[in-house]
Amino acid sequence: MENSFLIKTKDLVKIYSIGWKKLAALDHVSLNFAKAEFTGVVGPSGSGKTTLLNIIGSLDVPTEGSAEVLGKKVEDLSNRQAAVLRNHSIGFIFQTFNLLPVYTVYENVEFPLLLLGLSADERKQKVIKALEWVDLVDRAKSKPAQLSGGECQRVAIARAVVKKPAIILADEPTANLDAENSHNILRTMEELNRELKTTFIFATHDEKVIRYVRRKITLVDGKVTKDEAMNPTKAEGIGQ
Amino acid sequence: MIKFLFKGLLRDRSRSLFPILTVFLGVLLTVVFYGWIQGALTNMIDANARFSTGHVKVMSRAYAKEVDQIPNDLAFIGVEKLTQDLRQQYPGLIWVSRIKFGGLLDIPDEQGETRDQGPVAGMAVDLFSAETREWDILNLADALVRGRLPEKKGEILIGEKYALQLNVEPGETATLISSTMYGSMAMANFTVAGTIRFGVTAMDRGAMIADISDIRAALNMEDAAGEILGLFNDFVYRDERAEEIKAAFNAGYAKDNDEFLPVMDTLPGQSGMADYLKLVGSMSVTVLVIYIIAMSIVLWNAGLMGSLRRYGEIGVRLAMGETKGHLYRSLISESLMVGFIGSVLGTAVGLAITYFLQEKGINISGMMKNASILFSDVMRARITPAIFFIGFLPGMMATFLGTSISGIGVYKRKTANLMKELEA
Ligand SMILES: Nc1ncnc2c1ncn2[C@@H]1O[C@H](COP(=O)(O)OP(=O)(O)O)[C@@H](O)[C@H]1O
Numbered sequence: 175m176e177n178s179f180l181i182k183t184k185d186l187v188k189i190y191s192i193g194w195k196k197l198a199a200l201d202h203v204s205l206n207f208a209k210a211e212f213t214g215v216v217g218p219s220g221s222g223k224t225t226l227l228n229i230i231g232s233l234d235v236p237t238e239g240s241a242e243v244l245g246k247k248v249e250d251l252s253n254r255q256a257a258v259l260r261n262h263s264i265g266f267i268f269q270t271f272n273l274l275p276v277y278t279v280y281e282n283v284e285f286p287l288l289l290l291g292l293s294a295d296e297r298k299q300k301v302i303k304a305l306e307w308v309d310l311v312d313r314a315k316s317k318p319a320q321l322s323g324g325e326c327q328r329v330a331i332a333r334a335v336v337k338k339p340a341i342i343l344a345d346e347p348t349a350n351l352d353a354e355n356s357h358n359i360l361r362t363m364e365e366l367n368r369e370l371k372t373t374f375i376f377a378t379h380d381e382k383v384i385r386y387v388r389r390k391i392t393l394v395d396g397k398v399t400k401d402e403a404m405n406p407t408k409a410e411g412i413g414q
Numbered sequence: 415m416i417k418f419l420f421k422g423l424l425r426d427r428s429r430s431l432f433p434i435l436t437v438f439l440g441v442l443l444t445v446v447f448y449g450w451i452q453g454a455l456t457n458m459i460d461a462n463a464r465f466s467t468g469h470v471k472v473m474s475r476a477y478a479k480e481v482d483q484i485p486n487d488l489a490f491i492g493v494e495k496l497t498q499d500l501r502q503q504y505p506g507l508i509w510v511s512r513i514k515f516g517g518l519l520d521i522p523d524e525q526g527e528t529r530d531q532g533p534v535a536g537m538a539v540d541l542f543s544a545e546t547r548e549w550d551i552l553n554l555a556d557a558l559v560r561g562r563l564p565e566k567k568g569e570i571l572i573g574e575k576y577a578l579q580l581n582v583e584p585g586e587t588a589t590l591i592s593s594t595m596y597g598s599m600a601m602a603n604f605t606v607a608g609t610i611r612f613g614v615t616a617m618d619r620g621a622m623i624a625d626i627s628d629i630r631a632a633l634n635m636e637d638a639a640g641e642i643l644g645l646f647n648d649f650v651y652r653d654e655r656a657e658e659i660k661a662a663f664n665a666g667y668a669k670d671n672d673e674f675l676p677v678m679d680t681l682p683g684q685s686g687m688a689d690y691l692k693l694v695g696s697m698s699v700t701v702l703v704i705y706i707i708a709m710s711i712v713l714w715n716a717g718l719m720g721s722l723r724r725y726g727e728i729g730v731r732l733a734m735g736e737t738k739g740h741l742y743r744s745l746i747s748e749s750l751m752v753g754f755i756g757s758v759l760g761t762a763v764g765l766a767i768t769y770f771l772q773e774k775g776i777n778i779s780g781m782m783k784n785a786s787i788l789f790s791d792v793m794r795a796r797i798t799p800a801i802f803f804i805g806f807l808p809g810m811m812a813t814f815l816g817t818s819i820s821g822i823g824v825y826k827r828k829t830a831n832l833m834k835e836l837e838a
Pocket residue numbers: 190191192197198199217218219220221222223224225226377831
């Protein structure tokens with residue numbers, strides 16, 4: 175079943191040089207991710223979570239080792255090829271939402287489809303669908319500034335899933351949200367994961383998130399110290 | 415995508431308003447400046463043509479060499495025949511003979527003694543022949559201030575200011591004291607029919623307009639004239655045609671060395687006009703280039719500020735898989751929209767102002783007190799076909815240049831840092 179993995183990293187090493195000091199942000203990380211996974215990467219701040227997502231997301235290249243995403247070796251891609259890979263297959267969700275402030279909710283979600291060159295009809299259909307998933311159809315015409323943080327993050331999720339990418343990478347998606355919104359977001363993502371079979375990988379140190387994941391990878395100082403299957407708690411209505 | 419960018423522009427004022435305003439102002443200034451220069455040139459050419467140089471002018475070779483001294487002793491004889499020939503050969507032009515003369519104007523009292531006296535700069539033109547066009551060329555009817563226009567021989571017009579200096583009223587007698595073509599003293603009595611003001615300061619200083627046959631009689635210049643002016647029928651100067659006529663005319667006399675044979679020159683060729691026109695031309699080019707550079711720098715900075723402000727947006731777009739080339743081109747597209755809007759508005763408003771300045775004019779006689787160039791005191795702008803793109807193209811160009819340079823930052827952005835930057 176080796177070939178069914180969407181993402182394979184082998185002895186991934188990322189070294190940052192700060193002056194004469196060298197720092198291994200990732201230290202021989204070998205991990206595989208299958209289709210439809212719902213995985214959390216946890217670990218203290220500075221343990222290399224973001225660096226890992228960066229490389230999987232083809233935003234950065236490893237110093238050593240290899241990362242294969244959807245059959246493509248990230249370290250071998252040109253800038254342009256990396257952009258195409260991201261455009262077609264990877265959705266990003268950020269801690270700070272990063273919506274485009276001058277555009278409406280609808281237009282923010284529509285943007286990735288414009289980049290893909292879809293027709294107006296196709297775009298409309300997909301955007302409405304995505305807004306339905308995150309339950310924001312009635313806010314389609316609002317601007318980001320008129321939305322709450324939770325709503326913004328739901329728009330960001332819609333924007334990430336609207337093109338139905340194979341992989342969604344979320345870096346600390348709940349760090350700027352309160353408990354209720356965090357749960358809300360996670361339930362939405364879990365549903366999408368089940369319905370669309372999208373692979374979700376979170377970098378987080380938020381306990382609330384960890385309760386939902388089905389696999390938990392622990393990083394410490396750039397090394398994988400634990401990789402365990404989880405039995406996600408259904409956290410219906412649970413606060414902090 | 416274009417629609418998407420356009421929406422962004424409309425909604426984000428700082429993305430559109432400042433750059434549009436910059437382009438707008440730059441284009442506006444360029445258009446008005448250009449219209450103004452064109453107006454000034456037209457004004458200068460027109461005033462010179464009517465009062466002094468014609469569009470082309472024929473003089474004797476000797477006269478032409480010392481034209482500034484009005485050397486009537488070097489005027490040519492046989493003007494009648496030459497004028498007829500010119501009229502026949504170049505019917506597209508109006509041909510008129512003129513004599514310029516200097517001297518004293520003496521105003522006698524009742525006893526015939528000198529009451530007032532002053533130096534005069536006179537011009538003798540054909541006032542009374544059937545085919546004369548001088549009334550149109552000099553616009554005499556409009557220039558009249560007091561009295562009436564000359565109706566018969568012996569009547570002259572003098573400048574209004576000059577009349578006030580000499581205390582002379584229309585209807586009074588004035589005696590011209592000058593010298594004949596052959597150097598002896600000449601005196602002739604005239605009646606001042608009226609006073610005039612051309613609105614050309616250099617012309618109105620000590621001006622006297624007399625009929626050419628009177629002056630011929632007074633100065634012993636039978637069938638002679640200092641100069642024959644040719645003006646295009648519609649009074650619009652055409653450089654190429656004028657040069658053609660000049661070349662053809664002068665070729666006809668090329669073989670002979672006689673100093674009293676006629677020679678033709680064009681308007682720009684006379685009394686340093688060509689240098690002046692060239693200077694104005696290169697001045698406008700310089701100003702235009704400076705405008706473009708200045709506008710580009712301002713817009714470049716606006717672009718830099720914009721990309722700082724839009725750092726997050728650009729980051730997300732890169733993360734979402736927009737290629738750098740695409741993003742760069744979209745910034746350029748935006749700037750072209752900005753350039754287009756600003757340039758259209760700037761040209762439109764600039765044209766409106768130019769039109770106003772063309773119809774209304776501004777009186778600059780105060781600045782012309784000591785000027786020796788012929789220049790109408792009311793300065794007007796002028797709309798020429800070039801004015802429609804003289805601001806427009808630089809406006810587009812400056813936005814394009816400014817954004818092309820500032821947008822290079824997109825290429826310098828490292829995707830590896832996007833996540834961290836976007837988290838901040
Ligand atoms: N661009 C960089 N230059 C130098 N050091 C970096 C850079 N990015 C990350 N690091 C370092 O690499 C380590 C891992 O960082 P990161 O992946 O952001 O950790 P996490 O997301 O788990 O907090 C940290 O020690 C961090 O300081």
